[in-house]
Amino acid sequence: MDTAFISALSALAGSIVGGLTSGTTTWLGHRSQAKAGRRLHNLAQREILYRDFVCAASEAFGDALTQTEPQIPQIVTLYGMISRMRILSSPEVVACADKTINAIIDAYLSPNRTFLEIHTLIRNGEQIDPLKEFSEIARDELAAL
Numbered sequence: 001m002d003t004a005f006i007s008a009l010s011a012l013a014g015s016i017v018g019g020l021t022s023g024t025t026t027w028l029g030h031r032s033q034a035k036a037g038r039r040l041h042n043l044a045q046r047e048i049l050y051r052d053f054v055c056a057a058s059e060a061f062g063d064a065l066t067q068t069e070p071q072i073p074q075i076v077t078l079y080g081m082i083s084r085m086r087i088l089s090s091p092e093v094v095a096c097a098d099k100t101i102n103a104i105i106d107a108y109l110s111p112n113r114t115f116l117e118i119h120t121l122i123r124n125g126e127q128i129d130p131l132k133e134f135s136e137i138a139r140d141e142l143a144a145l
Contacts, residue, residue: 060075
């Protein structure tokens, strides 16, 4: 075999290996960037959903404490948010959101509270915050991501 032929074959093989290595590295880099982008997008979606749920649920709970007539559109909006949570979130977050809505509905069914009654409940150490557990579980889930 001719030495020039072996040298040319070695150079060609080196180019092929170098090109494949470079292409594979680029592909893996883009893949990991896309994966990180999806993860950040998912995290942002959950943050927005949880924030909206907390705002809507706190408004509904405030209404429930002072009114006996439920605001059906608010309740339906909350159930819509829970349905979105079923797609994006863990079962623990969804279960806690369900408990929150049940607490809001129970508050509508109980007698109206005055500001003085609410103040007395808080002073006596009774928990009247139906969003506390949801907030803690949602925070833990977001931190885990």
